[in-house]
Amino acid sequence: MRQTHAKPPLRSLQVFEAAARCGSFTAAGEELGITQSGVSRQVSDLEATLGVALFRRKGARLSVTPAGERLARQLGDAFARTWSAVADARASDQVVTLSMLPSVAARWFAPRLGAFMAAHPNIDLRITASRHLVDFTAEGVDAAIRYSPAPLRDLDALKLGTETVTPVCSALYAEEHALRAPADMYRATLLCGDIPEDWPAWFDAAGCSHPPPTGPRLGDDGAILQAAVEGQGVALGRSLLVADDISTGRLVTPFTISLDASHAYWFVRPKGMAPTPAINAVKNWLIGQFEE
Incomplete structure (x- = not known):
């Protein structure tokens, strides 16, 4: 086959990897939601682009060539890392790191942790208990419950309640x-x-x-x-x-x-950073707890 320098479409690489892994164009088509002929066409186009035979066809029998085996193995590794990265990106939207005073964490939040988990089982809530005012960016904190007369001006703040x-x-x-x-x-x-x-x-x-x-x-x-x-x-x-x-x-x-009390409880976040749906869910849950 004549090799070209064109970059193959990502879709054709994905179809080829599935066909090599499944050992069948039909099975690959079922996995990817396309027809057997669509798989065959994608593989043929990929072989033409690469100038390399990826399958040996002998009647109804199909086998992967040595070049195809190498490519399929490397693509399998690459796609596994890709899907892992996608899963991590999705999961990161569900992680919320919330800072609060140790006393608030131990005597108020901890007894309510089960209620939060029941209401939001998909949110990975991480509590950091600290007496100092955290640096949101440096310490990787998304939001905080602060006990103060008024929040700092550089923060988005919502008053949760007084006592x-x-x-x-x-x-x-x-x-x-x-x-x-x-x-x-x-x-x-x-x-x-x-x-x-x-x-x-x-x-x-x-x-x-x-x-x-x-x-x-x-x-x-x-x-x-x-x-x-x-x-x-x-x-x-x-x-x-x-x-x-x-x-x-x-x-x-x-x-x-x-x-x-001269101080109040505030839900605070850095200004200029759009909250994720998970952060908003945590905020709304806290509002409900303070209203009870």
Whole structure:
């Protein structure tokens, strides 16, 4: 056959690879959704373009030539990598990396993970728990739940919700220390965190002008609330983080006096980057959780 320098169409290469792998023009046609004669024509055109016989035809029998075997093997490898790349590209649209505070991840999101998976089984949600403000591009983060008075101006932001702050402790601790009025808190151990709302502000709201000395200071809300669950004292609990503990009885609120939190929860993303359907699905699910 006379060889030409024209590049063969990708479709003819795909048809040839299927025919060589299946060992039959008919079977290849069924796999590709074309007729047996269409397969034969594509293969003949490819042989004419390459100037190489790819099949030996002897009556109804068909066999691959050595040149055809080499080409089919290399094409098989190339198509396998191609389809793998396509699958990866499709899967990447379903991956969402969401950043949030460790306390939010542990005490609010983790108990709801099953509900998210049930609602969106095809989304590969990856949580990164961090106290620092992540660099979205450098750290490969798609979106974040941030707890702040207001988001940075360089971010697209949606306000998810606000909360209140109120004293919480174990039921046993409240009973043992007879916490029935704000003045009873003078004999309690006051666990301290690093949120803006502090014990002096709460005692002021409760009408107690001289708050007692505070106790241990723990930098993480998750650790503070766990200490309260374990009966180590009374913590100022953020309503979002203590809701599940209160509903299950792990924590109680001895008093109805609360402070409005100065911070709010925001869903934030980098500006100028169009969200994928998966990111929008995560955002809408979070909105629904905060509305409950």
